[in-house]
Amino acid sequence: MRIGAVYPQTELGSDPANLKAFALAIEELGFSHLAIYDHVLGADTTGREPWNGPYTHHSLFHEVFVAFGYLAGLTARIGLATSVLVLPQRQTPLVAKQAAEVDVLSGGRLRLGVGLGWNGVEYAGMGEDFSTRGARVEEQVALLRALWTQEVVSFKGRWHTLDRVGINPLPVQQPIPLWFGGGEHPRAVERIARMADGWFPPMGFYKPDASGRESLERFRGLVAENGRDPADIGIEVRSKLADGQDAALRATAFWAGAGAQVTAANTMGMGLRTVDEHIEHLARFRDAARNALDLES
Numbered sequence: 001m002r003i004g005a006v007y008p009q010t011e012l013g014s015d016p017a018n019l020k021a022f023a024l025a026i027e028e029l030g031f032s033h034l035a036i037y038d039h040v041l042g043a044d045t046t047g048r049e050p051w052n053g054p055y056t057h058h059s060l061f062h063e064v065f066v067a068f069g070y071l072a073g074l075t076a077r078i079g080l081a082t083s084v085l086v087l088p089q090r091q092t093p094l095v096a097k098q099a100a101e102v103d104v105l106s107g108g109r110l111r112l113g114v115g116l117g118w119n120g121v122e123y124a125g126m127g128e129d130f131s132t133r134g135a136r137v138e139e140q141v142a143l144l145r146a147l148w149t150q151e152v153v154s155f156k157g158r159w160h161t162l163d164r165v166g167i168n169p170l171p172v173q174q175p176i177p178l179w180f181g182g183g184e185h186p187r188a189v190e191r192i193a194r195m196a197d198g199w200f201p202p203m204g205f206y207k208p209d210a211s212g213r214e215s216l217e218r219f220r221g222l223v224a225e226n227g228r229d230p231a232d233i234g235i236e237v238r239s240k241l242a243d244g245q246d247a248a249l250r251a252t253a254f255w256a257g258a259g260a261q262v263t264a265a266n267t268m269g270m271g272l273r274t275v276d277e278h279i280e281h282l283a284r285f286r287d288a289a290r291n292a293l294d295l296e297s
Contacts, residue, residue: 033079108172115181193222198234
């Protein structure tokens with residue numbers, strides 16, 4: 001099992017020195033990748049009760065492609081993973097171009113995790129239809145893969161019409177790995193099994209118990225039903241250190257035993273205030289995990 005780290009951007013402020021220091025530290029420690037969450041717009045929740053989302057306009061989010069472009073030139077080895085980019089609220093050709101550029105600048109280290117999102121207010125501000133996001137993402141994925149692998153693309157879909165165009169440069173990886181988040185609903189799980197290169201199961205929904213193992217087995221069955229090899233579909237889980245190191249280790253060991261190949265350690269919610277504090281807890285967890293698991297860097 002490989003272990004990466006989630007950048008705690010909602011807690012470390014906007015100083016680019018923090019982003020640089022965190023990325024270089026986890027690379028030096030041998031973590032496999034850096035994961036960054038995505039939001040473009042945060043909502044002022046005044047008068048929007050009830051508000052069930054985890055973030056508001058007070059929550060700080062770096063723009064993922066700009067942040068990874070910055071880190072591509074500072075790091076040399078770690079993977080760069082969006083987990084996840086809210087794809088249906090963004091223009092598909094622009095995402096293809098931005099992702100390809102990050103992949104080129106990083107030497108082929110981008111893993112593009114995508115999802116449908118939950119924030120209808122953000123969708124409205126981005127000028128996109130929240131209600132059609134599930135159907136639209138399937139067309140987007142097909143178009144992204146075409147733009148990443150073909151010099152010239154013609155495409156006619158429900159939401160996209162491209163007439164003999166292409167992006168230049170093409171990415172190093174052709175195509176860039178596309179991983180999906182989500183999976184609370186059967187339709188989403190079926191889509192992931194049919195289309196994704198990998199999956200980020202929602203840890204608030206899939207528990208480290210018999211029901212979680214059964215859910216992964218059902219997912220693998222769906223992958224096989226779609227004529228794909230389940231061994232080719234990656235699975236990345238979260239190791240939530242705010243639950244306590246022992247609990248995080250037990251959950252991580254469970255998911256490793258269930259077949260997950262990757263985890264990302266998340267230090268948000270622990271009351272930590274500096275990069276050094278986050279790195280200290282990540283290093284301690286990494287050492288404990290290496291002793292307890294067959295852990296790869």
